[in-house]
Amino acid sequence: MSIAEMLANLEDEAVMAEVKKQISDGVEPMKIFEACQEGMNIVGKKFQDGEYFVSDLMMSSAIFKDVSDVIKPLLGTEGEATIGKVVLGTVEGDIHDIGKDLVHAMLSAGNFEVIDVGIDAPVDSFVNALKENPDAKVLALSCLLTTCYDSLKATVEAVKEAGLTDVKIIIGGGPVDQSVVDFSGADTYGETAQDAVFIAKELM
Amino acid sequence: MIPDQLFLDRVERIKRTIAFENDRATTCYTGVATPAEHMGVKMADFVSNSDLNLDTTLAYINELNEIAPIDCLNIGAGGNKINVILTMIWLSKVKMPGRELPENSLWQIEEKKVLKDEDYDLAIEQGYDALVQKILPQVLDMGELQEFMEYAQKNGQKNAEKVIANIYPSVNSNNASPPFEILCGARSMSQFFMDCYKIPDKVKAAQDAIFPGVLENMVATTRQTNGMGSWVGGWRGASALVSPKIWDELVWPYMYKMGMTLLENGITPTFHLDQNWDRDIERFLELPEKKFILNTDSMTDLRRARKLLGEHAAFMGDVPPQLLATGTPQQVTDYVNRLLDDIGTKGVFITAGCDAPGNAKFENMAAMFKAAYEYN
Numbered sequence: 001m002s003i004a005e006m007l008a009n010l011e012d013e014a015v016m017a018e019v020k021k022q023i024s025d026g027v028e029p030m031k032i033f034e035a036c037q038e039g040m041n042i043v044g045k046k047f048q049d050g051e052y053f054v055s056d057l058m059m060s061s062a063i064f065k066d067v068s069d070v071i072k073p074l075l076g077t078e079g080e081a082t083i084g085k086v087v088l089g090t091v092e093g094d095i096h097d098i099g100k101d102l103v104h105a106m107l108s109a110g111n112f113e114v115i116d117v118g119i120d121a122p123v124d125s126f127v128n129a130l131k132e133n134p135d136a137k138v139l140a141l142s143c144l145l146t147t148c149y150d151s152l153k154a155t156v157e158a159v160k161e162a163g164l165t166d167v168k169i170i171i172g173g174g175p176v177d178q179s180v181v182d183f184s185g186a187d188t189y190g191e192t193a194q195d196a197v198f199i200a201k202e203l204m
Numbered sequence: 205m206i207p208d209q210l211f212l213d214r215v216e217r218i219k220r221t222i223a224f225e226n227d228r229a230t231t232c233y234t235g236v237a238t239p240a241e242h243m244g245v246k247m248a249d250f251v252s253n254s255d256l257n258l259d260t261t262l263a264y265i266n267e268l269n270e271i272a273p274i275d276c277l278n279i280g281a282g283g284n285k286i287n288v289i290l291t292m293i294w295l296s297k298v299k300m301p302g303r304e305l306p307e308n309s310l311w312q313i314e315e316k317k318v319l320k321d322e323d324y325d326l327a328i329e330q331g332y333d334a335l336v337q338k339i340l341p342q343v344l345d346m347g348e349l350q351e352f353m354e355y356a357q358k359n360g361q362k363n364a365e366k367v368i369a370n371i372y373p374s375v376n377s378n379n380a381s382p383p384f385e386i387l388c389g390a391r392s393m394s395q396f397f398m399d400c401y402k403i404p405d406k407v408k409a410a411q412d413a414i415f416p417g418v419l420e421n422m423v424a425t426t427r428q429t430n431g432m433g434s435w436v437g438g439w440r441g442a443s444a445l446v447s448p449k450i451w452d453e454l455v456w457p458y459m460y461k462m463g464m465t466l467l468e469n470g471i472t473p474t475f476h477l478d479q480n481w482d483r484d485i486e487r488f489l490e491l492p493e494k495k496f497i498l499n500t501d502s503m504t505d506l507r508r509a510r511k512l513l514g515e516h517a518a519f520m521g522d523v524p525p526q527l528l529a530t531g532t533p534q535q536v537t538d539y540v541n542r543l544l545d546d547i548g549t550k551g552v553f554i555t556a557g558c559d560a561p562g563n564a565k566f567e568n569m570a571a572m573f574k575a576a577y578e579y580n
């Protein structure tokens with residue numbers, strides 16, 4: 001079975017053993033990493049098809065993170081060549097992090113570098129992260145509480161006021177739909193963590 | 205005290221609704237945080253002063269009752285400290301407005317990994333009480349718990365009579381949490397879900413070991429509060445959240461047994477189901493028919509559930525919290541009408557999905573009950 005298949009089957013120990021074996025066999029680290037990304041894509045598809053559930057996504061993210069920790073240091077400069085940077089966080093007043101963390105994992109698997117400002121993140125923390133990373137052109141906001149729509153809106157406004165007008169803003173999380181896009185002034189929304197990757201790629 | 209005839213009629217109505225013998229949709233109030241803003245009470249005072257909490261909640265429900273009769277309450281009318289109750293369900297710390305949070309914010313459950321690796325062994329070797337004794341002091345001020353118990357001792361009866369005097373029977377008086385939910389809250393959802401993949405046998409052994417204590421506690425608390433029913437909570441165990449294997453082995457067997465145990469003790473189970481339970485909804489056919497309630501939050505497809513379950517289970521739901529917060533009365537009315545068009549009125553309690561949020565608009569709450577009452 002390939003690394004991608006093992007990861008897609010959530011076989012954590014087998015994946016790690018195979019990754020370590022291939023590293024010591026001298027397989028190119030980038031090849032191994034791509035196989036893991038491929039595995040995450042399969043997981044994302046299974047989730048979208050209703051074959052996998054949230055816990056499966058969480059398990060796959062944990063496996064991906066563990067193997068990334070092993071492979072990334074071996075990638076050298078090649079590993080730094082991501083397709084882009086995304087600033088991500090859950091808006092102020094909201095502490096739900098499961099969905100945000102899945103978005104983080106999927107974006108990393110999709111070869112994005114993610115600047116994660118965490119949960120209950122004040123408006124300024126997003127603005128500052130964007131200023132510190134002028135090459136980050138996408139801001140992804142997670143929000144699960146209707147009571148935090150105002151925080152979403154305030155964050156979008158602050159980003160615009162800070163003159164960061166070329167940053168595209170994607171929102172997502174449980175109750176978020178087009179009406180929340182309209183309300184907050186964000187650019188668009190995504191329904192799943194996988195959507196975050198598709199949309200970020202489009203916006204790049 | 206001798207309850208008013210209307211109170212007794214309303215109790216009958218609850219029973220008839222569960223048996224699919226009700227003449228119209230039954231209206232049922234939930235909204236733990238909803239009254240504060242409309243009644244002009246600061247959230248910090250609302251949650252810290254139990255007398256104020258009960259009086260404000262009753263005044264709010266009375267205002268709704270002027271517009272359309274409120275036949276019953278899902279789970280009481282407050283009069284308790286919400287943080288103590290929530291901590292008891294999930295073994296998580298709860299941050300409170302006016303204490304750890306600004307005065308008008310909502311309380312926040314803070315999920316942290318409080319349950320250590322070795323606490324699984326403690327649970328397995330010594331059971332429920334030992335686990336609770338170890339975890340509880342880490343997530344709740346024991347002085348506050350003491351106060352909570354003393355208040356209940358002193359005012360429990362008086363408060364219950366106050367609710368009866370306002371003519372609102374409650375479908376449930378207790379909120380029981382299955383082992384999966386208890387461990388999940390104490391371990392944090394991310395960590396616990398990983399445990400379910402990596403050390404499933406240990407998780408199962410811990411759940412089995414604490415289960416007798418959970419069952420005993422569930423029945424005792426419902427009895428102490430003179431309730432007709434008890435919630436069996438389904439939050440993180442939702443079908444949408446966990447894989448079939450986890451659900452089949454660690455979620456359902458315990459929820460089923462809790463339901464059966466309540467029934468054996470003459471108590472009606474209300475399965476409080478947040479998130480989407482579509483995948484497994486047919487499993488509720490395993491419980492005896494017309495004896496229990498499924499209390500869903502709008503994520504579970506009730507139309508499909510009605511087709512698959514027929515008249516097996518009464519439904520309680522499911523006006524979406526976000527609609528109550530951001531929608532218009534017309535949208536709420538349309539939602540209720542469409543729902544009743546599709547699932548009928550027999551065996552149906554109309555209420556907010558999960559719990560009406562703190563920012564639900566009064567006119568939307570009123571529209572929900574009015575639509576349910578007037579539907580025919």
Ligand code: B12
Pocket residue numbers: 054093094095096097098099100102103140141142143144145146147170171172173174175189190191192193194195196310311312313314315393394439440478479480501503525526557558559561
């Ligand atoms: C687990 C949970 C909690 C846990 C959170 C644990 C944690 N570490 O995150 C705890 C117990 C702490 C919690 C607390 C509260 N919760 Co809560 N919680 C839930 C629950 C059961 C599941 C949420 C979840 O993790 N879902 C799984 C994830 C994977 O889904 P997701 O976040 O939507 O993410 C997916 C997509 O939306 C997408 N996505 C997410 N973000 C983004 C961002 C972008 C850019 C994109 C493209 C995509 C994307 O990717 C994910 C995978 O595809 C829901 C129930 C429900 N119906 O969903 C309630 C729920 C979200 N909670 C709710 C409430 C009210 C609360 C509390 C206010 C309760 C209280 N009074 O304490 C507090 C809020 C505290 C706070 N200030 O935030 C309500 C919200 C109602 C509303 N819409 O306003 C819900 C809906 C329950 C309900 N029916 O009432 N909660």
